[in-house]
Amino acid sequence: MAIGDLFAVEGTDDVHYVDVGIHDTPRHGSVYVVDGDEPAIVDSGTGWNREHVFDALDDLDIEREAVEHVLLTHVHLDHAGGASYLVEACPNATVRTHEIGAPHLVDPERLVVSTKDAVGDNWEFYADPRPIPEDRVEPLADGDEVDLGDRTISVIHTPGHAPHHSVFFEPGDGLLYTGDAAGVYVPERDEIRETSPPPQFDLEGCLDDVRTIEDLAPETLCFGHHGDVEYDPALMEGYKRTLVEWVEAVRQKRAELGDDEAVIEHFEEHSEMVEVWGERKARAEERLNTRGVLVSLDRQADDA
Numbered sequence: 001m002a003i004g005d006l007f008a009v010e011g012t013d014d015v016h017y018v019d020v021g022i023h024d025t026p027r028h029g030s031v032y033v034v035d036g037d038e039p040a041i042v043d044s045g046t047g048w049n050r051e052h053v054f055d056a057l058d059d060l061d062i063e064r065e066a067v068e069h070v071l072l073t074h075v076h077l078d079h080a081g082g083a084s085y086l087v088e089a090c091p092n093a094t095v096r097t098h099e100i101g102a103p104h105l106v107d108p109e110r111l112v113v114s115t116k117d118a119v120g121d122n123w124e125f126y127a128d129p130r131p132i133p134e135d136r137v138e139p140l141a142d143g144d145e146v147d148l149g150d151r152t153i154s155v156i157h158t159p160g161h162a163p164h165h166s167v168f169f170e171p172g173d174g175l176l177y178t179g180d181a182a183g184v185y186v187p188e189r190d191e192i193r194e195t196s197p198p199p200q201f202d203l204e205g206c207l208d209d210v211r212t213i214e215d216l217a218p219e220t221l222c223f224g225h226h227g228d229v230e231y232d233p234a235l236m237e238g239y240k241r242t243l244v245e246w247v248e249a250v251r252q253k254r255a256e257l258g259d260d261e262a263v264i265e266h267f268e269e270h271s272e273m274v275e276v277w278g279e280r281k282a283r284a285e286e287r288l289n290t291r292g293v294l295v296s297l298d299r300q301a302d303d304a
Contacts, residue, residue: 002026004052006059009228010220012173017227018056020045022078023125025281027187027226029078032177035060037149040069041093042168042177043224047082047127054089067093069146071153073179074165075101076197077115077126079224084108084130095132096146098157099139101164105132118197118291122284140166158212160205161195167213174219176231181209183239185223188276192239193285194246196292203247203296210240250293264290 003021014035022029022045031053032042039062045053057064067090072080075097083095083105095105104111108129116123140146142157146168154169158181168177176182183192196206213221214236221235222228229235253263267290273282 003049004055006056007227009175009222010230012175015173015175015222016056016060017222018052019227020049020052020082022046022225023122023281023284025277028277028281030222030224030227031056031082032222033057033060033062034148034151035062036151038068038147039066040071040146040148040153041067041086041090042071042222043073043079043179044070044082044086046078046125047085047129048125050082050085050127053082053086064090065092069093069148070095071146071168071177072097072101072105073167073177073181073224074098074162075104075111076162076180077111077129079179080105081115081126081129084132085127087132087136088130094136094138096138096140098155098164098166099141101162102137102139104164105129105137106134107131114199118288119284120287122280142166156212156216158209160202160207160209161197162200165209167209169216169218174231175222175228176213176216176218176220177222177224178213179224181206182213182221182223182236183242184225185221185227185229185235186273186276187226187229190235192235192242193273194242194289196243196246196289196296198288198292198295201292201296203243206243207240210236210243246289247293247296250290251297254294254297260294263294 009015017030017032020029034040144155146153161180267286268283271282271286
C-alpha cells in the first residue's frame, strides 16, 4: 500500500477512499469519494497532494463537472485544506460544513495562522488554502440532511474535537464519516489513538461525541485517518478509556515537571508510535496532542 492508492469501503461498491498521505505518512489521510447520483467528496486532505484526489475521480470515471458536494467534517486544514482546490477543479460543487467553520473557508487567514503555529515544520505538507467564494459554501447545522439523490447524509454536530466539527451518517449503508470525532484509527494495532489538538479540545465533549456515535450504532466507521473499519463497540469503549487516561497522564506529568515545554518534550521522546508512523510524524502528533490537553487544562482552571 502506498500514498495515492484507492480503496473500496468494505461492503459497498460505490464508496471509496484515497490515501492522501497527510504529513507524507502512508494512510494517514483518507479522502472519501461517494459515486452516487450526485457525486460527493468527504473531506479534502491538506491540498498538498490533491492530485491523488483528482486521480481517484479519474479512476472512478467521475467527471469533475459531475461532483456536486464537498462535505467537510470540520475545517482543520488536514481535513479541509484542499477544499478550495477541489472547488476550482469541480465547478458545480458546493462545499458544505458546519456553520461555525464555514466563515473560515471564505476567509482562511486565521485558520492558516493557527495551523502553522500548531504543526510547525510540518506546514510544508500543506497547500496554502485559497478563499472559497461565499456562494460556493453552504453552512450546515445539527440535524440537517444533505440529499445526494440516491442517498441522504445526516449531519450530527460533534463539537468535542472542535466546535465546528460534525460527523456525517449515511444510514442506507450504515456508514459514519467520523472526521476526528472517533479519534485516529491505527490498523497496525487495531486501536484508536487520541487526537487532542489546541486550542479547543474538550475531554467531556469528546466523550459525549463517542456516546453519540455509540447511539447511532453504524455498521462501518469511515475514519478521516487510516480508512474504514467495521464498527465494534469495544473500539469505542477503548477510545473513551484512551481519552481519559491520556488527559490524566498529561495532568500528572505537568504536576511532576512543572514546566509545559518539559511535559511536551517528555511525550515526544516517549512516543509509542515511532515504529508505526516514523519519528517525525510520531513526535509531531505527541507535541500537538500534548499542547491541546495543556490548553484545555488551563481553560478548566480559568473556568473554575
